[in-house]
Amino acid sequence: MHSKETEAATQKAKDLIRMSVARACCLEPLQEFSLPVDKNALVVGGGVAGMTAALSLANQRHDVYLVEKEKQLGGMARRIHSTLEGMDVQAYLNDLMHKVYQHPLVHVYTEAAIVDAEGYVGNFTTKVRSKRGLTEIKHGAAIIAIGAEEHRPTEYLYGEDERVMTQLELEERIAADDTAITDAQSLVMIQCVGCRNEDRNYCSRICCSHAVKNALTLKEQNPSMDIYVLFRDMRTYRFAEDYYRKASENNVKFIRYEPEDAPVVEAADGEDRPVLRVTATDYILGRKIELDADLLVLSAATVPASTSDEVSRQFKVTLGPDGFFTEAHVKLRPVDFAAEGIFLCGTAHYPKHIGETISQAYGAAGRAAGLLSQDSLIASGSVCQVEESMCVSCGACISACSYGAIDFHENAQGYRAARVNPVLCKGDGLCNAKCPTGAIQLKHFTDKEIVRQLDAEIPDPKILATA
Numbered sequence: 001m002h003s004k005e006t007e008a009a010t011q012k013a014k015d016l017i018r019m020s021v022a023r024a025c026c027l028e029p030l031q032e033f034s035l036p037v038d039k040n041a042l043v044v045g046g047g048v049a050g051m052t053a054a055l056s057l058a059n060q061r062h063d064v065y066l067v068e069k070e071k072q073l074g075g076m077a078r079r080i081h082s083t084l085e086g087m088d089v090q091a092y093l094n095d096l097m098h099k100v101y102q103h104p105l106v107h108v109y110t111e112a113a114i115v116d117a118e119g120y121v122g123n124f125t126t127k128v129r130s131k132r133g134l135t136e137i138k139h140g141a142a143i144i145a146i147g148a149e150e151h152r153p154t155e156y157l158y159g160e161d162e163r164v165m166t167q168l169e170l171e172e173r174i175a176a177d178d179t180a181i182t183d184a185q186s187l188v189m190i191q192c193v194g195c196r197n198e199d200r201n202y203c204s205r206i207c208c209s210h211a212v213k214n215a216l217t218l219k220e221q222n223p224s225m226d227i228y229v230l231f232r233d234m235r236t237y238r239f240a241e242d243y244y245r246k247a248s249e250n251n252v253k254f255i256r257y258e259p260e261d262a263p264v265v266e267a268a269d270g271e272d273r274p275v276l277r278v279t280a281t282d283y284i285l286g287r288k289i290e291l292d293a294d295l296l297v298l299s300a301a302t303v304p305a306s307t308s309d310e311v312s313r314q315f316k317v318t319l320g321p322d323g324f325f326t327e328a329h330v331k332l333r334p335v336d337f338a339a340e341g342i343f344l345c346g347t348a349h350y351p352k353h354i355g356e357t358i359s360q361a362y363g364a365a366g367r368a369a370g371l372l373s374q375d376s377l378i379a380s381g382s383v384c385q386v387e388e389s390m391c392v393s394c395g396a397c398i399s400a401c402s403y404g405a406i407d408f409h410e411n412a413q414g415y416r417a418a419r420v421n422p423v424l425c426k427g428d429g430l431c432n433a434k435c436p437t438g439a440i441q442l443k444h445f446t447d448k449e450i451v452r453q454l455d456a457e458i459p460d461p462k463i464l465a466t467a
């Protein structure tokens with residue numbers, strides 16, 4: 001880049017060398033240390049993601065502790081009967097649960113709650129309360145798979161009129177051969193209920209395919225049923241687009257609506273029966289239309305699990321602005337948390353279909369197995385340390401640290417001072433920048449070293465002499 005500025009380039013090279021020498025003069029030896037790795041794993045959440053990850057790890061000869069808060073394993077998939085592609089979800093789930101319960105290395109704790117989690121990569125200790133009492137589990141890695149939930153709508157007469165239901169409730173009633181559903185003359189679905197708005201500014205991804213799946217199933221059982229889908233954008237991504245086309249060909253009518261002109265629903269008297277009257281604007285016809293429906297189905301948002309905040313605090317892992325867990329790097333570390341030794345998969349991360357959940361669970365198990373297959377880990381010596389006599393215990397470093405590596409302790413003189421856990425510290429230097437007294441320093445990048453380096457940028461005979 002400096003090929004045409006040879007003089008300036010040479011000067012720059014001299015400056016850089018001089019600065020490096022100035023810094024090298026104050027370097028101190030760093031001690032790396034070796035940490036043993038506990039070979040066991042903890043999986044939090046016994047849905048498809050958690051069970052798949054647990055089995056994968058157990059098949060690689062690791063003891064796995066699978067913690068589920070409900071009485072039964074299975075999670076959300078217990079309410080789903082088929083996928084859009086025709087997979088029999090209940091048969092798959094039963095087989096998966098059978099394998100989990102039969103596997104000698106998977107230890108299942110149901111109706112269980114995590115009380116406390118502490119430790120660091122390779123050496124975690126988690127306390128779990130269950131029917132078996134309080135169990136202390138030691139593990140080298142953890143996988144967070146606590147899933148997501150269906151939003152409970154507050155609009156469109158949901159909860160007030162029993163003819164209004166969510167897609168999941170519709171699916172359950174179809175599976176139960178409820179004739180009130182299959183014999184209906186007319187059914188309206190409304191998409192994007194409770195998401196893509198100010199409160200939840202994200203797309204739930206699953207609902208468009210879910211609506212198309214339920215519409216196709218109903219059309220198969222009762223071809224004369226009128227089905228209308230009021231949508232904002234149909235997001236049947238990947239090959240699911242084919243099923244969207246098939247639904248159109250089967251006379252399912254798709255009508256776009258705008259959020260500022262959302263459909264209005266009221267109970268009304270139809271020509272020959274009481275109906276739910278849905279009024280919406282048809283932008284192709286350019287006028288308001290009224291649809292008299294026997295049933296109204298809401299594609300409700302997928303929302304983060306109610307326990308997300310608690311789990312995020314317990315394991316010191318981060319949630320994104322929408323309340324789902326955030327990976328360390330979207331492309332380079334997609335199933336890792338920033339905190340080492342903790343991985344994520346399933347809808348705890350963001351809404352995804354069962355097939356995507358299974359793939360991601362194998363990904364998380366693979367990353368955890370990579371860690372657990374090692375006998376020891378080498379921790380970096382370039383970590384922060386506190387000069388306790390300078391610490392005013394303001395806590396600025398603690399709030400700056402994203403890895404939970406700093407806490408307060410009472411020192412030998414009886415004063416409260418910050419203390420760094422070198423195993424958790426990633427040496428990002430944020431705490432140094434925040435410390436008002438300079439009490440906390442990052443080894444290998446101390447203030448003294450950096451100041452020396454900067455001072456040497458301008459040749460100063462005094463510095464040159466000391467360098």
Ligand SMILES: Cc1cc2nc3c(=O)[nH]c(=O)nc-3n(C[C@H](O)[C@H](O)[C@H](O)COP(=O)(O)OP(=O)(O)OC[C@H]3O[C@@H](n4cnc5c(N)ncnc54)[C@H](O)[C@@H]3O)c2cc1C
Nearest residue numbers: 045047048049069075076146147148307346347352353354
């Ligand atoms: C409304 C809706 C409709 C869907 N429809 C379809 C569909 O038609 N087709 C399709 O392919 N996919 C569908 N999905 C997606 C599918 O449900 C998921 O991909 C899959 O079930 C996610 O599995 P999971 O294990 O990540 O989460 P979940 O199934 O939610 O399991 C998480 C488990 O963790 C447990 N848990 C939560 N907190 C804790 C805690 N603190 N400690 C211990 N355990 C805890 C929960 O009890 C639960 O058992 C739908 C999802 C939703 C929300």
